[in-house]
Amino acid sequence: MSGRPFERELFIPGPAIKLIRKGSQIDMKKIIALVIVLALAAAAYGFIRNKNSVEAQPLIDFAEITRGDIENVISCTGTIEPVRTVAVGTEVSGKIDKIFVDFNDNVKKGQVLAVLDTTFLQSSIRDANASIVRADAQYRKAEKDYEHNKELFDQHYVSELELLSFETTMKSNFASLQSAQSALERAQFNLDHALICSPISGKVINRNVEEGQTVAASFSTPTLFQIAEDLSKIQILAAVDESDIGQIKEGQEVRFSVESYFDKKFQGAVREVRLQPKMVSNVVTYTVVVDAENKEGLLLPGMTATLDFVVEKKENVLLVPSSALRIQPTEEMLAAMRRNWTGRQRPGDSTGQRQRDPNARRQGDPNTQRQWDPSSGEGRRSGPPDGNGNWGGRGQRENMARLCTKDDQGNYSAIPVRKGITDGLMTEILENDRVHEGQKVMSSVIQVAEKQNNSNGPRLDMRVMGRALGR
CATH class of the missing domain: 2.40.30.170 (Efflux pump adaptor protein, beta barrel domain)
Structure with a gap:
C-alpha cells in the first residue's frame, strides 16, 4: 500500500479541478458542499481500511520454574581398550606344529599356547653336543702336549719358540670347546622356546596363526596371540x-x-x-x-x-528452560515492562526512583549502583542486580539474565535473575524474592505480522461530484 493512498485511489477529473480553480464562477455553497463530500469520503476510506486490517497478537508460550538437579558436562567420544594387553610372539623361526588355544579362551601365566616343529631344533642339539665332544678331545690332547713339552723346555731340550706353539694350540682348542658349549646353549634355548607360553593370565582376544603356518623371527618378532x-x-x-x-x-x-x-x-x-x-x-x-x-x-x-x-x-535448585532467558519480547511488551519496573516501590524511596550520588557517577565510582534495564536484561554497570534491580560489583555481568512474566490482568513484567550452571536445555537460576517454584514465565514469543485484506478501499469518482455541482 502506498504512503499516500489518496493520490492513487481518488479520481479527480480535469473539469472538476477547473471548476474549483474558477472560484468566481461558482457560488460559495457549491465549494462548501465539495469540501464536505471530500471529508466524508476520507473518513469512510479510513474506517473501511481499519476494518479490513487484522490486528495480530503475539503467540506466547509459557514454562514453569521447577526444582531439581542439574549438571554441567563435557561430552566427547572414546575407544574402549583393555588396561593391559600383551602381544605374544616367537623368538624362534619354524613351523607351527600345534595350537592349544583359540579366541576368547582364558589362559594362565605359563600355559602353553602353541608348539613349533622341533625336528630341526633337536638335531641342532645333537650337533652341538657332538661339537662339544670333539672340541673337548682336541683341547685335552693339546693340553697334554703342552705339559710334556713344558718339562722338556725346563730340561733345555725344547726351545722357547716350540713351547709357545704348543701353548697356542692348547688355548685355541680351549676356545673351540667354549664356542661349542655356547652353540649347545643356543640350541637348547631354541628348543625351549619352541613351546610358546602365555606371559600373563588373561583372555585371548586375537590369534594370528594357524597350524602348519611357518613363522620367521629373523628380522622382527611375529605376533601370534594377543592377550x-x-x-x-x-x-x-x-x-x-x-x-x-x-x-x-x-x-x-x-x-x-x-x-x-x-x-x-x-x-x-x-x-x-x-x-x-x-x-x-x-x-x-x-x-x-x-x-x-x-x-x-x-x-x-x-x-x-x-x-x-x-x-x-548441583542438587535441589531452581531450574528454568534456557529458552526463557533468551526470548525477545515485542516493543509493546518492552514498553509495558519499563512502565511496571519504573513504578515499582523501592524500600526507603516513596517516589519509586532510586537516589544516586551525581558526584560518584561523574567520578566513575565502581561501587555506584545503577538501574537495571528490563528491556535488555542487563544493567549499565557490570555485576548482578539486587532485588530492586540495582547492580553491584564488577565481573558478573555475563551471569545476569531476564525472565518475563504475564499476570492474570495481562500486565507484563521483567524479573532480573542471576544464572548458575546449565546443561544446554535447562539453566539454574539463583533464588531471590521474586522467583519461586511453580511460577509461570515466558519461554517463547512469536511476533505475527499484521495481515491486510486484499480488497481495495473506497474509490471516489469526482465526475459524480462535478455533475452534482452543475457541470
Whole structure:
C-alpha cells in the first residue's frame, strides 16, 4: 500500500479541478458542499481500511520454574581398550606344529599356547653336543702336549719358540670347546622356546596363526596371540577438544554409554590427561584416560563410548528452560515492562526512583549502583542486580539474565535473575524474592505480522461530484 493512498485511489477529473480553480464562477455553497463530500469520503476510506486490517497478537508460550538437579558436562567420544594387553610372539623361526588355544579362551601365566616343529631344533642339539665332544678331545690332547713339552723346555731340550706353539694350540682348542658349549646353549634355548607360553593370565582376544603356518623371527618378532590381562577392568581413551581440556582433572567423575546398551549408563573416573596433542583436520585434541569397571563383561575392546565429564553438579535448585532467558519480547511488551519496573516501590524511596550520588557517577565510582534495564536484561554497570534491580560489583555481568512474566490482568513484567550452571536445555537460576517454584514465565514469543485484506478501499469518482455541482 502506498504512503499516500489518496493520490492513487481518488479520481479527480480535469473539469472538476477547473471548476474549483474558477472560484468566481461558482457560488460559495457549491465549494462548501465539495469540501464536505471530500471529508466524508476520507473518513469512510479510513474506517473501511481499519476494518479490513487484522490486528495480530503475539503467540506466547509459557514454562514453569521447577526444582531439581542439574549438571554441567563435557561430552566427547572414546575407544574402549583393555588396561593391559600383551602381544605374544616367537623368538624362534619354524613351523607351527600345534595350537592349544583359540579366541576368547582364558589362559594362565605359563600355559602353553602353541608348539613349533622341533625336528630341526633337536638335531641342532645333537650337533652341538657332538661339537662339544670333539672340541673337548682336541683341547685335552693339546693340553697334554703342552705339559710334556713344558718339562722338556725346563730340561733345555725344547726351545722357547716350540713351547709357545704348543701353548697356542692348547688355548685355541680351549676356545673351540667354549664356542661349542655356547652353540649347545643356543640350541637348547631354541628348543625351549619352541613351546610358546602365555606371559600373563588373561583372555585371548586375537590369534594370528594357524597350524602348519611357518613363522620367521629373523628380522622382527611375529605376533601370534594377543592377550588381555583382565577384562573386568577397562580403560577408555577419550579425545577431548582443546577448548575443554582445561576443565578435565584427575579423579573427575565420568559417565559413558555404548551403542550396544544405549539405555544403560556406566561410571568411571579420569586417571590421567596425556600431554601429547593430536591434530586431525586442524582440530587439536588431547587423550584422556578413563578407568571403569566391567564386572558384567558387557564392555568389549574396540567399542566406541560416548562420555560425559561432570564438570559441575548441583542438587535441589531452581531450574528454568534456557529458552526463557533468551526470548525477545515485542516493543509493546518492552514498553509495558519499563512502565511496571519504573513504578515499582523501592524500600526507603516513596517516589519509586532510586537516589544516586551525581558526584560518584561523574567520578566513575565502581561501587555506584545503577538501574537495571528490563528491556535488555542487563544493567549499565557490570555485576548482578539486587532485588530492586540495582547492580553491584564488577565481573558478573555475563551471569545476569531476564525472565518475563504475564499476570492474570495481562500486565507484563521483567524479573532480573542471576544464572548458575546449565546443561544446554535447562539453566539454574539463583533464588531471590521474586522467583519461586511453580511460577509461570515466558519461554517463547512469536511476533505475527499484521495481515491486510486484499480488497481495495473506497474509490471516489469526482465526475459524480462535478455533475452534482452543475457541470
